[in-house]
Amino acid sequence: DQQVKQNSPSLSVQEGRISILNCDYTNSMFDYFLWYKKYPAEGPTFLISISSIKDKNEDGRFTVFLNKSAKHLSLHIVPSQPGDSAVYFCAAGGNQFYFGTGTSLTVIP
Amino acid sequence: DAGVIQSPRHEVTEMGQEVTLRCKPISGHNSLFWYRQTMMRGLELLIYFNNNVPIDDSGMPEDRFSAKMPNASFSTLKIQPSEPRDSAVYFCASSLREGWRGYTFGSGTRLTVV
Numbered sequence: 307d308q309q310v311k312q313n314s315p316s317l318s319v320q321e322g323r324i325s326i327l328n329c330d331y332t333n334s335m336f337d338y339f340l341w342y343k344k345y346p347a348e349g350p351t352f353l354i355s356i357s358s359i360k361d362k363n364e365d366g367r368f369t370v371f372l373n374k375s376a377k378h379l380s381l382h383i384v385p386s387q388p389g390d391s392a393v394y395f396c397a398a399g400g401n402q403f404y405f406g407t408g409t410s411l412t413v414i415p
Numbered sequence: 416d417a418g419v420i421q422s423p424r425h426e427v428t429e430m431g432q433e434v435t436l437r438c439k440p441i442s443g444h445n446s447l448f449w450y451r452q453t454m455m456r457g458l459e460l461l462i463y464f465n466n467n468v469p470i471d472d473s474g475m476p477e478d479r480f481s482a483k484m485p486n487a488s489f490s491t492l493k494i495q496p497s498e499p500r501d502s503a504v505y506f507c508a509s510s511l512r513e514g515w516r517g518y519t520f521g522s523g524t525r526l527t528v529v
Contacts, residue, residue, distance in 0.1 A: 348522055350458070352518065405457050408457050
């Protein structure tokens, strides 16, 4: 069974607006969470992470929020840019990581 | 550094044939991971190695799949015999050490079994 779920396969957002990508996990023992970005014909690249001792981590336009009680994390991108159009994977784990199915983000100019 | 190098980029093979995917991790990275990407299941971890030793192969779908890491700079994922349902993109990733959070992925091998 999927230990990490991304329930929205796709998302479209206007340039300049906020993109919010969501992710749920099932294992309360997971202590680290990652977001990866993937362009077509390329491997995923690391974007941002958060450990279970925090509830927010910010890096420029990207912010990840963690709600441990709900086993939920989200990635906020603001302002969204056309170059952000890609597939975003969340991952959770510790020594090894379990990935979700990905959300395809399209930022419309 | 050239990053994680996978070969071939694309592989088309007939059902029943043996397929071998190759991966060269980043020099100095001690952990290596094989993932499979499908629409239904996203990125599935198949197996990972630490210091060339397989640590967890519980994600390997069945006995037709095998992986080896004979040395720190090379790993293979073999499917024998291949089936159409094995068609997917296979990624190799490496990281500095077990538990290190930053994985570097290769560009993947797109496998099509007809």
